[in-house]
Every structure is written in structure tokens, then in C-alpha cells.
Amino acid sequence: MAQPTDPAPRPAPLRVPASAWLRPALLLVGGLLLAALLLAVDQRVAALAMALFALLMGYWTSPLRSGQHTPLASALAARGPGDSVILWAPGDPLSARLQTAVRSTRTDVTWVNVYRDAEAAQLLAEHGGREALPLVLLGDGTEVRRASVGAFLDASAAAQEAAGRSDSDGPDPA
Missing domain, CATH: 3.40.30.10 (Glutaredoxin)
Structure with missing residues (x-):
């Protein structure tokens, strides 16, 4: 018995380019450095807020955020x-x-x-x-x-x- 074949090969999804990670990495590293600086001058609350903001912005601008999707x-x-x-x-x-x-x-x-x-x-x-x-x-x-x-x-x-x-x-x- 003949095996059914796929009528047309499906194209591969677009690969995430390495450059898409540059902005999130810079936001994360810059925010964490600023948080460390705030911590060094004994501004714990501001340092925590900055670290959380850096994490949020790093995630929001990264390819990790899947967002809405419909085929x-x-x-x-x-x-x-x-x-x-x-x-x-x-x-x-x-x-x-x-x-x-x-x-x-x-x-x-x-x-x-x-x-x-x-x-x-x-x-x-x-x-x-x-x-x-x-x-x-x-x-x-x-x-x-x-x-x-x-x-x-x-x-x-x-x-x-x-x-x-x-x-x-x-x-x-x-």
C-alpha cells in the first residue's frame, strides 16, 4: 500500500536573528548596572525597582515574548x-x-x-x-x-x- 505524501513541503519558520537579542541584552545589562549603582549608594528600593524594570523591558523587547498569534x-x-x-x-x-x-x-x-x-x-x-x-x-x-x-x-x-x-x-x- 502506498504511503500518503505531503502535497507541498512546508517552509521553515523564520529564524530569530542574533541582532534581535541585542536591544534586550543592552536594556537588561544597563538596567542591572544602574540597579547595582543605586544599591552601592544605599538606595535599596530604587535599586529593586530598577532591576525589576530592567527585567520587564528585557523581556518585552526580546523574542521570548510570544504575544498574540493566529496561524x-x-x-x-x-x-x-x-x-x-x-x-x-x-x-x-x-x-x-x-x-x-x-x-x-x-x-x-x-x-x-x-x-x-x-x-x-x-x-x-x-x-x-x-x-x-x-x-x-x-x-x-x-x-x-x-x-x-x-x-x-x-x-x-x-x-x-x-x-x-x-x-x-x-x-x-x-
Whole structure:
């Protein structure tokens, strides 16, 4: 009996580049050095606060933070005319800014972590690679590379308007 074969090989997920660890390492080391300096001048509370802040920022800016993730195939299948799919990567500053500004309560936005999804990594490579992050795919076919918060909100509003949504029909943009 013939064994079933996989119809198409799946691409490998995007590897986390070593440079993605530079910012978190610098934040962690710098914060811990400042905490040690504060401890040396007998400022224990401030030293503890600084050490905790350094740990938080090191984690927040590192590829360890997995964040929201939906597989690309599911995100594209569920995307409506006024909806957005955002390809992002942990440790990418623009991705972090966009995630901070665009809250998770928005039902018209789906997040795809390119380090966890091979198809998303392949799509990102087709659009310019890591330099295109965050990559916003709107339901009307519009793509926004290196999307800032303002560029995303403008493109999203235009896509929702083209889809026939009014402000009262769609989710709050902030």
C-alpha cells in the first residue's frame, strides 16, 4: 500500500536573528548596572525597582515574548473586507509600538507572529523580509509595510470605509 505524501513541503519558520537579542541584552545589562549603582549608594528600593524594570523591558523587547498569534491560514480565511492581518515579530520595535497602540480588544485585527508560523515567514520574505515588519494586510488587498500606528489607523479607516462600515458599526480604532 502506498504511503500518503505531503502535497507541498512546508517552509521553515523564520529564524530569530542574533541582532534581535541585542536591544534586550543592552536594556537588561544597563538596567542591572544602574540597579547595582543605586544599591552601592544605599538606595535599596530604587535599586529593586530598577532591576525589576530592567527585567520587564528585557523581556518585552526580546523574542521570548510570544504575544498574540493566529496561524496565517486561519487569519486570512477569517479576514473580512474591513479587517486587518498584522504580521509581527517579537523584538521588532515597530511591531511592539503597533501592538501597544492597537489593543487586543479589536475584533477587526488579527496578529500573526512570523517566528511561529512558516507560511507567515514565507509571505514576509516575499514582501521584503524583516525590513517590512510589521506588515499589515487589509481585507481590501492593501498592504502596508513597516506600518506605523498612524499609517495603520489611516489604512484601516480607509478599508473600513470602503467596506461600508461606519464608526458606529465597527470597533473603536483606539
